[in-house]
Amino acid sequence: MPETRVVLNTTVDNSREQDLISRVQGGQRELFYELVRPYERRVYAAALAILRNEQDAEDATQEAMLKALMNIRQFRAEARFSTWLIQITVNEALMRRRRERTVPMEGLDGHRSGDEESEYAPRDFADWREIPSEALERKEVRQRLAQALAALDRKYREVFMLRDMEHLNIQETAEALGITVASVKTRLLRARLMLRDLLAAGWEQGWFSRLPFEKGTKPW
């Protein structure tokens, strides 16, 4: 069965959004923040995944949103507004990274994943069960997830972020990063499997055990 993606708190009233877009395009630029507010966390996360520094990511996000505002008339209704914003943000972040060359090129802990074309074999085969989304209420869980993501090489982290966190489709992800659809699929597979291993290892060590699961059972 295809996976059904559940994205919380992202319900945006499309007709209202279209109305806002029309009004901003018509000159009511003071309404622009209201238009982008539902996506501000997503665009920031995109910039952060690329720049890996909070201040740089915030600067890039602000600059990207200003560019979006100034080019709002170029937005066409057939595109998703969120995707348009994310693509502008990714472009801005990539441009800054190329320009400044201050961002580490590889993962924080040197978790090298080898050649993209080579096979990646899962390492952990613990019996995973569905992890309740309530787990994300715990800051510790969110931090563990963020650390695992940060440990990935850049090329995997960026694809995973755009596809699984920003919810771009494969084609959009490829366009945003300037890579092929095949590369997106290959990197996405590897990123997911690596994250799974990284998280499973952490959970085996017990950092997840304080969550309120049934006594004596693993959450997976």
Added chain:
Amino acid sequence: MVNHITMNCEQVWREISNYVDGEVDAGLRSSMEEHFRTCTKCASVLAGTRNVVALYGDERMLEVPAGFGRRLEKRLTKKAQGSRWASWTAWLVPLAAMALVAGTLMLTSSSRNPMKSQHAEQGKDIPPDMVVVVSSGAKLFHVPGCQFIHDKASERTLTAKEAMREGYVPCPRCLRQYLKTGLTREAGAQVAEGTDPDEEKEAPVQVLSTAGQ
């Protein structure tokens, strides 16, 4: 009955991401599902991959620094106001040019607007729509036919209101009944017997002072 193609674990892993995304065809999906039913390792990999996708796909994973939204809003608002100002200034350029031209025309056409005498307000009792005449080079406006109109060849007819707006002051003779002060009326009467105020081109105040002596 579906004829499944037997897949080994490595083949399943290669496609597991596409499977999670629903991007495998029916035949491949069927083969993978058959494999998952019999292989606990791959079932574990599938469950873990789905967990990863579900957890990271949750918006709660997207955290922003404190005050991020407020700072973004401030910057966008500033830009919006700036661009509005820019668009206004873009309009202001032609508007300013138009105003300049209009102002020049007004100055040209109303070069006689400044009051020709500080006593011009004395004529405020005169009905504004009253037809009066003025002539070039003179300071007074008159009732048509007044004998003291200077340079009758350049005589021009207008209303008292227009004449006063142009800076003319009422003739102390033909319009003396409308002038405010008794002194004015008295002086006007006396002046009427003397000099032609238009000809001497003096303001009424001088006429009056002369009359008062």
